[in-house]
Structures are given as structure tokens and as C-alpha cells.
Amino acid sequence: MVVTRELADELPTEEVEAAKARAATLLLAFRHGNQLAFDTELDLLLAENAEREVTTLLVWVAAEAVRKAYAPDVADRVLRGLARRAPYGTAEVAVDEEAAGAALLLEAVAAGDVTAVRALVAGTPDTTYLLGGLVQAVAMMLPLLPEGEADEIAAELRRRHAGRLPTPRCTT
Incomplete structure (x- = not known):
């Protein structure tokens, strides 16, 4: 049995169905193309002032449609293509590999700059x-860890995720 609880700012079930x-x-x-019905x-x-709720539901419907229509890697390409084709100045969404700032993220984390990370x-x-x-x-940092540190981290992760991770295979 799945038990769910309503969050403080969550819509009640009846309102979700109405939305x-x-x-x-x-x-x-x-x-x-019924512009009159759409505008009304x-x-x-x-x-x-129900914009947020309806926008969330529209995005959910669109995500479900994309998920059912395309394989995952194709769906991502379709969505990236849509973002790239948006008129200049309206979206400017960075969706390519060059725009992903993993180095900037690492530097912000190292500097403790929560605002930059967010x-x-x-x-x-x-x-x-x-x-x-x-x-x-x-992965590049792992060889720089002191002897045994990576094993301790792996053991801690296994403890946190007990029963959900496969047990290590003996290679000897």
C-alpha cells in the first residue's frame, strides 16, 4: 500500500483534477486552433491567478507526450531542438555540452558560493x-585521495543504500 500525504502548499486532489x-x-x-476558446x-x-498550477500540469502533459512518443535519447534531442529554435531573446536556453559549466560548478562549490551553485x-x-x-x-579526483579513502566512501555509500546496491564481486 502506498501512503501519500499532502504538502502544505500542495493542491488538494479535487483541485488537481479540476486543473x-x-x-x-x-x-x-x-x-x-480555437483561438476564442483558448483566449476565454x-x-x-x-x-x-492559477497560472502556476496550470503551467505545471501543461508541462506534465507535454513531458508525458514526449515520453510516450520518443525513445529517451531522441526525446532529449527533440526538446533541445525546440529550445534552440525559440526566437532570440525569448528563451536563450543553454542546452548543449559547451554551455554546461561543470568546472564553474566545481569552483563555486569549492568557494562555498551557494548563490553561484544555485x-x-x-x-x-x-x-x-x-x-x-x-x-x-x-572520477579524475579519485586517484588523488589518500590510500583507503575511496574504500571508506564506497562503504559509507553502501551503508546508506543498504539493500539497493549490488554487492562487490571478488576479483581474486
Whole structure:
């Protein structure tokens, strides 16, 4: 049995269902070019200040559609392409490998600059390359650790994730 609890700022289930219906109305009107229905529903939402909830649901619907329509690597390429094709000045989303600042992230962490870390993460919607660069940096640092330190870190990670990690194989 799965137990869920409502967070303080979370919408009640009834409101989520109502918001889903409103998001579906917006999507149908947009898809079929019914500008009048789209504008009417959008005006109602703006008057009720429900923009955040409906935007979240629209993004969820879009993510589900992309997930069902494309293989994961293809879906990422499609979304990156959409971001790149946005008119200049409206999006300017950095989604390529060169824009992922793993070195900047490491420097900000080393300097204890929480604001810079948050800005880098928030400014990188496509974290694939950022996290990949971070993993590469950690791998490059491992040989610099004192003897036995990597084994202690691995043991601590195994303790934290007991039962979820495979046991190491003996290589002797």
C-alpha cells in the first residue's frame, strides 16, 4: 500500500483534477486552433491567478507526450531542438555540452558560493552534461585521495543504500 500525504502548499486532489481538466481544455483549444476558446479559458485562469498550477500540469502533459512518443535519447534531442529554435531573446536556453559549466560548478562549490551553485543549476535546464561533467571530475579526483579513502566512501555509500546496491564481486 502506498501512503501519500499532502504538502502544505500542495493542491488538494479535487483541485488537481479540476486543473487537469482546465489544462486539457487549453490543449484542445490550442491543438484545434480555437483561438476564442483558448483566449476565454486563459483569461479565466489569469483572473484566478492559477497560472502556476496550470503551467505545471501543461508541462506534465507535454513531458508525458514526449515520453510516450520518443525513445529517451531522441526525446532529449527533440526538446533541445525546440529550445534552440525559440526566437532570440525569448528563451536563450543553454542546452548543449559547451554551455554546461561543470568546472564553474566545481569552483563555486569549492568557494562555498551557494548563490553561484544555485544560479548554475537553475540556469541549466538540461543537466545531462552538467552532471556528466561532475561525474567525470569526481572520477579524475579519485586517484588523488589518500590510500583507503575511496574504500571508506564506497562503504559509507553502501551503508546508506543498504539493500539497493549490488554487492562487490571478488576479483581474486
